[in-house]
Amino acid sequence: MARWAYHSKACESRPILADSVSPGMSCPSDVALEFESKVAFIILLRSLNDICFLHREGNFVLNGPDNPGNGPIVWEWRPHSEQQTTKQLGTFHSEDQRWTVKWSDEYNNIPDISQSIHEEQGTLNLRFRNLTFELAGLFTWSQAQPNKIILKQYEVFGIKVEIDSQWPVVGSDITLSCTISRLPDTVSLHWKQKDPFQQNRRKNIEEIHLNNTAYLIVRHIGAENQNLYTWKVQEKNSIVLTGSTNVDVIRDLYNVEYTLYRASTNHSELELICEASFDLNKAKWKWRSRYFQTEKEIIASLSKFQPINVNRTYFGNRLVQTQIRFNGKNFNLRIVPVQFEDAGVYKCLLGIYKYVTIKLITVKVTAEPSDAVSEGDIVTLTCSVSDVTEPMRLVWISSDGETVVEKTLKDQNQGEDLLQLIIPKADRNRRNWTCVLFHQNTPKIFIPYDLKVHNPYTSKYDIIFGCLALLLIIILAVALCVYKYKIRGLGNQKPRHQEPQENIANGPPIYSNINEMQQMQGHNMPRTSSFDEYAIINGKAIENDTNKDDLHYGSISFQKKAPGIFVHF
Structure with a gap:
C-alpha cells in the first residue's frame, strides 16, 4: 500500500515561482489558508492569482473582487479538463449591503462542485473544501451589466499523485504518476528515488513525461531498494510543492x-x-x-x-x-x-x-532500412509486442512529446501484434522517436529509438574532396620521384673538357682581357695612343705575320661608347 506525505511551500518568507511576487512576500491577503494536521495544500504559481491544490486535500478561500459595484456579478468556471467550455455556476446580487447567490442548474447538477464549493455568507468569497482534480480551472467574477467586465480571476491548478498497484509484491513492477491539470511552459514535474544506497546498486527506475504527467516506472520493487519516492512541482529552479510516497511491498510469494x-x-x-x-x-x-x-x-x-x-x-x-x-x-x-x-x-x-x-x-523496435539513411528517405519503424492477453495500447511519440500514431490491441490470440510508423521523409532534426506500451492507460514500458540520418549532399562533397586530396597526394609523390631522379642523374655525369678546334674561321683565340693579349704578343705589340688604334694595328700585324707561326687568332672589333664599353663577339 502507498502512504503519502506532502509539503507545501506557499507561506515561506521568500519568493515562490513568482513573476509578480516580490522578495519577502508571505501569503497574499486574498487567499486564506487552512492547515490540516500534516500540511498545507495550497501554493502560488507564477502570480498572486494562481493557486495549486492536491486532489481531495486542503481547504482554501478565494476572496471576491474588491470593488464589485452594485452587481449583479456572474461567477463562471472554465475547467482545464474536457473541452474547456465556460460554465456559469451562479449569480451574486447585492441586497442591503450583503451579497446573496443564486446557483445555476450546472452547479446543482455537478455533485463535486456543489459539495466542494460554497459561498461565504453575505460576501463574494468562495470556500473550497476537498476539491477534486477535475474541478481545476479558471474561476472568474464578472460584471454582468451593462457590459461584461472581468472583475477578478483565479487559475486553480490541480495535482494528482497515483500508483497503479496498491499492494505490489516483491519483484514486480509499479508505475507512479504525478499529473497537473494544465502544464504551463515554465512549470515542470519530477520524480526522484530517496535511497541512500542508490549509488551501490543497479538503476531500476525510469522517468518519462507525457502530456501533463510525469511517470516513474520502478522495476523489481523491493528487490534491492528502499521504496520511498519523492515527487515535486517546480517552476524554473524553485520548488512549489513536493511530497513523498512510501510503497509497502508484500514479501509473501506463495502462489503469487x-x-x-x-x-x-x-x-x-x-x-x-x-x-x-x-x-x-x-x-x-x-x-x-x-x-x-x-x-x-x-x-x-x-x-x-x-x-x-x-x-x-x-x-x-x-x-x-x-x-x-x-x-x-x-x-x-x-x-x-x-x-x-x-x-x-x-x-x-x-x-x-x-x-x-x-x-x-516483450516489446521490440525495428527499422526498415535498418542502416543509416539519407535525408528525405522513407523509413518504417515497427513496434512489436510478443503477447496480448488483455487490452493494451501502443503509441509512437515524437521528440517533442506529441502522439503521432496509436493503436489499441485486444486479446485475439493471434500471436505478435505491432504498430508501424511510416516516416515519409527522414529528417535529422526529427530523428528521436519513442514507442510506449500502455496497460489500462498506464505506461508499462517505453523504448526510445534514435534514427540515424546523414546529409546526402554532405556525403557527396566529402567524396569529391576526398578524391581531390588523393589526387594531390599522387601528383606530389610523382613530382618528388622525378626530382630525385634528376638529381641522381646529374650526380652521375662526368665533366667533359673541350679540345681546341682547328681552323675555326682561321682566326686567333678570342680574348677579352687586353693585358692578357699584350703579354702573349710581347714585343710585337705596337704602341698606340688609344684602344681603337691598337685593335686596327693588331689586325694588320696578325695579317702580315700569319706565315710565321701556327698560332691563329680571331679578330675582335671594339667600338667606343660613352660612358662604358660593350664588347661584341
Missing part, C-alpha cells in the same frame, strides 16, 4: 502471479525472484516459451547447500545466477540482456509448493 514487461534491448534485465519464509530442500525454475513448442522446461534447479544446475540450452550465458548455493529460502536468477523470444511464463517451485508465476511480455 504477476506480469512483467521488458524491452528487447542490450541493457534490459529480468529478475526472477523467488523467496520462501521457511527452509526447503529443493527448488527449480521452469519456463514455457511463447514461441517454441516445448513443455515447461527446467532452466535451473538445485538442492540445499549444493551448486546450482543451470540449463543453458536456450539462454546461454545470458542466464546468470545471483547466488552460488541455495540457502533453503531464496532462489533468484537474472536474464540479461532480454531478447524478444524470451517471452513466456516463468514458474518457481520450492519443494513441492508452487510459488511465484511470472508472465513476461
